[in-house]
Amino acid sequence: MSTLLIILRKELRGFFLSPLGWILLTLVTVMQGWSVSSAMKALQDAPIPESLVYIVFHMPQFWFYFLALFPLITMRLFAEEERAGTLETLLTAPVQTSQLVLGKHLATLCFYLLLWIPSFLQFQIFGLLTNLDPPFSAGSLVGAFFLILLMGSLFLAIGTFASALTSSQIIAGVITVGLLFIHYFLGYITAIYGDQFPAASLFHHISASEHLRDFSRGLINSRTVIYYLTATAFVLLMTHHALNYRRWKS
């Protein structure tokens, strides 16, 4: 078992040994369940030309609890190690900084995927209970959850980065929320100011809400996939450098 996997396993266990992991799991399950039931009510009240998946992921409350997940998952990662001094024992053991960063990031990603399993099952309930075809296509379901994974990868990396900057979990959390909100609202710039300026396509390119609109309709855009993967890699590289900062200041 490689060092990376050992770190991954230790971090992942940590989520389930603390109440936080279970609270987050409950939060996502309850909020998604609420969204599914209100979406079905909405479909019952009036005809809507969109699928159940689309409506659930476009509930007004979605972004609020979605973006709140990331600081809660990641703020502990490095800030706590730094505060307790265990970063010193970790980095004086034969562990490379990159193994540590990747191990921790992958651990949060695994935990994050587990968080969405109940929500995925909630979409199956409709078919199980009603014996009708589900009011969404397989593509929209796969697309939406694929984007949840992609966004999770980047946003968790951003949280990991913020946690590596400070020894205070609170500050790490605040930085994460700040960066995620900036990223989210950059995507709205074209909605506010229109498309009539040269950089408009850039803002479309990084707009999380537009990505969600497309993916939950089953439109999987490879440019978006590449955007999230490269941005994740970039932020993790920054995290690596932030942790090694003490090595190059003199």
Added chain:
Amino acid sequence: MIKVDNLTKRFGRHSAVSGATFEAAKGEVVGFLGPNGAGKTTTIRILTGFLPATSGTATVDGLDVSEHSLETRQRIGYLPESVPLYRDMRIREYLRFRGHIKGLRGNTLRRRMDEVIERCGLGDVRRKMIKTLSKGFRQRVGLADALIHDPPLLILDEPTNGLDPNQIRSIRHLIKELGESHTILLSTHILSEVEMICDKIVIIDGGMVLASDTPSNLVSKMRSAGRISIELKADPLIAHEKMSSLDQVKKVTHERDRGSWGEFSILVESGTDTRERLANLAREEGWPLRSLHRYAATLEDVFVELTRKD
């Protein structure tokens, strides 16, 4: 085993270590001594690969610590000063994790865990959560972690800091035992500890190595090695003058009078003994002599002499 050459570490404008040079041979227990803020921890952090040096080199087992960082870390068992541990792990769980990241697997890991738990006296508490342990036991867990991969070199940063006298004794005993099979760099500012355990002493202050020698050599080299106290009945002024005129006597101080007895302390050149001549002088002058004592210098004298600021 350790070779530190002209090591310098600057934090901005402040130099934590400036041009430190010392060595530790294989199998030696080296006391790394200095007042608080002398640069001990910084030097140790460079050796363990946690901080880079600004200039100079440090090698462990012939390997440069910055170029072969992972290899040298594998050879070092390190106990940091604050003994950082994961509070909500159990001892066995913690040691298993630490063993894993140090590359131990399966049976070897299990065997090593049993060995270090036994050796560090953790048998009775091995299933406890770390946060419920007393300071002394945490220190042992830290030491068990440092030992788990059976490294040839142990670097212990103030391992007895904050323990009660019984715990200090038992940790010391353990370190002494470990010293038979390991090279140890023991940082501390408790002098008796060093005197009891160490083969060699490196004294550091202000980021510079001030002395590096065996404890007995250090003591005998010191000026304070030749302090004699004498009690006699005589006119203080005359006695002072007569004794000062003897060869090899550097300074005579009239300390106090006890009744008609006067007590003097006499500083002589190191490596000489003036007691016989002082006794002869007293007899010739007809001074009654009550005591004549030569103080053996202690490591404390050496330490204070080298590091005091005045």
